[in-house]
Amino acid sequence: MQFHLNGFQAGDPELHPAGQTQLPIQPDAVDVLIVGSGPAGLVLAAQLACFPNILTRVVERRGGRLQLGQADGIACRTVEMFNAFGLAEKLLREAYWVNETAFWRPQADARQGIHRTGRVQDTEEGLSEFPHVIVNQARIQDYLLDSMLKSPQRLAPDYNLELTDVARDSHPTHPVLATLTHADGGQAVQVRARYLVGCDGARSKVRAAIGQQLRGDAANHAWGVMDVLAVTDFPDIRLKVAIQSASAGNMIIIPREGGHLVRMYVDLGEVTEHNRTAIKATRPEQLIAAAQRILHPYALDVKSIAWCSVYEVGQRLTDRFDDAVDGAGAAREPRVFIAGDACHTHSAKAGQGMNVSMQDAFNLGWKLAAVLQGRSPSSLLASYSQERQPVAQTLIGFDKEWSAMMGARPKDPLNPAAGGVDPAELQAYFVKAGRYTAGVATHYPPGPLTGQGTWQGLARGLVIGTRLHSAPVIRLADGRPMHLGHAATADGRWRLYAFADASGQALNALCHYLEHDPASPVRRFTAPGADLDSVLDVRAVYQQPHRELKVEQLPGLLLPRKGCFGLIDYEKAFAVDPASSIYQQRGIDAQQGVMVLVRPDQYIAHVLPLDGYRELEAFLQPVFIAQ
Structure with missing residues (x-):
């Protein structure tokens, strides 16, 4: 870390000198307007906050910082990225390190119980200098928010503001017009931007404004997820575990940070039109009972539930991540972009959603900065959708296959005609897919920013x-x-x-x-x-x-x-x-x-x-x- 370049700087070296230009607290004309302060929005904001001459504004409909997030898996590649922001040390000190993964399945001669059939290194040796870790999404966002406050811009989100409309017009410098509404019912405000980025989740209003739709199908398979403090005699409770039971369903155990908290993904079975409402209404005590059946003969005594939810597996994707094509189908310079869940959604099993979202933002952030600072032509921005949409498509393909395997029942060696997935095959696929789950499988093809392999x-x-x-x-x-x-x-x-x-x-x-x-x-x-x-x-x-x-x-x-x-x-x-x-x-x-x-x-x-x-x-x- 380098500092004292332009004079001795006492105190925290991570606190960058404030930019010389005093920016208005709530500007009505900005270089970049970021809608949403989730992981994608904050990575983008943290990147742009490094540049004191780029006026960035982040708006968020929530009333303040996220207190409890749903996502938790941080891939090796994401830790590499966080290191570039100066945040890896803090992350690694606090997080749970996923070192090994264990596999459990029914015993051949006692199908009502489970036993361990394999234990492998979670990440291939030498794949990265950093581990796969687990930490709550809210803490990830805290790291980024604190980094933004120490940046030259001293950037912080404007909370209680919800986007209601986005339009493009012929304004010579700020052609994007965003309409925002205060959560307390106050008067609507309008903000002009050179560029707008929608990081506003799966129900994105920015996505709708540029005429994009999430396309794909749900897998019609439901899972319950809960973060619990529990007492158990299950020996691998502090390892990442994939469990296949004979008839009670499947479960994934992921230890959480702090040494005690554990996340459990509990298989709730196939979803039909007849049972969808009942499955969505699954109560916490029902999730606990299902987990106890899967873990049999081991005991599980849940003392406290920090968070729980029920969701259907689904993978969806938009055709493009920008507005480079207008409503009439004509090409134009992109001015509005979407990132993260606004343009692709994944299941929670492969740990892709939050990680891919943050990589979207990292890809876009430096390109916006280069164009706004006059170092690169605006044509550079077309590469964002061109590069990231195929990456999301590839990862969704992997996610579908992995989720299907995790939701299938184990093959019974005494009744092979009943179908199912061979547990050995599941373990082998996990090892094979390690580069995807580590986040290092992305490979951009030759293009404007990627050369040919001549040398x-x-x-x-x-x-x-x-x-x-x-x-x-x-x-x-x-x-x-x-x-x-x-x-x-x-x-x-x-x-x-x-x-x-x-x-x-x-x-x-x-x-x-x-x-x-x-x-x-x-x-x-x-x-x-x-x-x-x-x-x-x-x-x-x-x-x-x-x-x-x-x-x-x-x-x-x-x-x-x-x-x-x-x-x-x-x-x-x-x-x-x-x-x-x-x-x-x-x-x-x-x-x-x-x-x-x-x-x-x-x-x-x-x-x-x-x-x-x-x-x-x-x-x-x-x-x-x-x-």
Whole structure:
């Protein structure tokens, strides 16, 4: 973490200096209006709050902060994202870590009981440096809200405001007109925005305003969910557990943070027109009784219920996530976007909903910032729906299959004709699907922000279109062991990681080109007077141990002078960790070296040779506006 750049700053270093421009408390004209303060809305707000010159407003119909949320699973990929916001440490300290998953099914010779048939590592070894964790949605939102209050904007939601209408007109700068109503029945207010983002849930009014619909079918299978404090002799109560009983239904157990609370997803069976009303009216004591039957012969004594609900499994998706097509079917520049549950809904079994929603917002946030700051053309915003809608479609396909398997009865080895799912097959599918549940399965295809794989062989483990898979390095200037990916923060900058060739000459030549050539992206796209790394943050990884390298011999690009005092940034150069070489871990060509270009949302945009200057220029030219 870097601070004191423009003068000594006493107190909390996470409290950024307030922006110089005093913004009105409730502005009626904004750059971005965010509707909804759920996980997607707050990730977007936290991203935009980093930029003091972007006027952002968040409106929420609730009266204040969420006290108890429904979602709880935080995928490894989401923790990686939270680390870029400086929130991972707090999250990991408080959360329950999902280390292992156990599988239980009926005994072959005693079908009325259950026994453990498998116990596997929850996340594949080496998939991420962070674990899969569990923490209440309300706490996730608290982290983001606190981060926003410490940002240059000192941003906080305006509560008790509900969106009632959205319209686009020909206004030259703020063509989106939103009508808001106070919850206390006060006079309606109107806000003009350059862009509006609907993060207002499955009943989204923003989605309706842009003519989109959630399409899909319910699976006609109901589950009850409850967070409980209980006493039990079930031995795996502090593990994630998938249970298949012979005739009482299935159940998923997920321990919660704090060491005592447990979430139970209880199978309530098939839903028909005849029983739907009765199932929706399932009482807490009925859920407890169902859980007790599934756990037999183990006892379950529920002492307290913190929260419970009943829902039907369903996966739905909109055709697009923006208003880039008007009511007459004509193409136009997108100005209104939807994210999260407003454009896709998932079951709770695969833990996708909240995680995918926050990744939507992370994808959109840096693009909005780049356009509003004049660093990128507005055409960049079309890539949001183009990238995220197919991701949601793929994850819904996985979610359907996984939910169907979890809702099926176990196959009886003594009566195979009765059908069902083989518990061994369920366990095998869980292991196979680990990349989806960890959140690292997203792979953007070649496009405007994702290059072709011509030089992929130079870094086989850093795959174009996937998130940067971090690995350990040693920071050269202070000898600090760290992960390379942790050098990046959610500040809207692109990263160029240059892995040195065997001699180091190609790396030195690259640094000289980037620093001095007028055609280089650093020179061409950085505004006059701005820090040299304000658009493209270049960092280098050397092959030698850090004690064999000399800071004073680094290229000038890796020791940039920054801020009002021209202080030197010593955190641009790294060496391999001798205990775990990043070159070997990520399949980097040690003879030739490689450039790895990474987008602000941590996804790899391109892999290029160290002398691929023109290819780098050609790729970035449509992304940025020359300064």
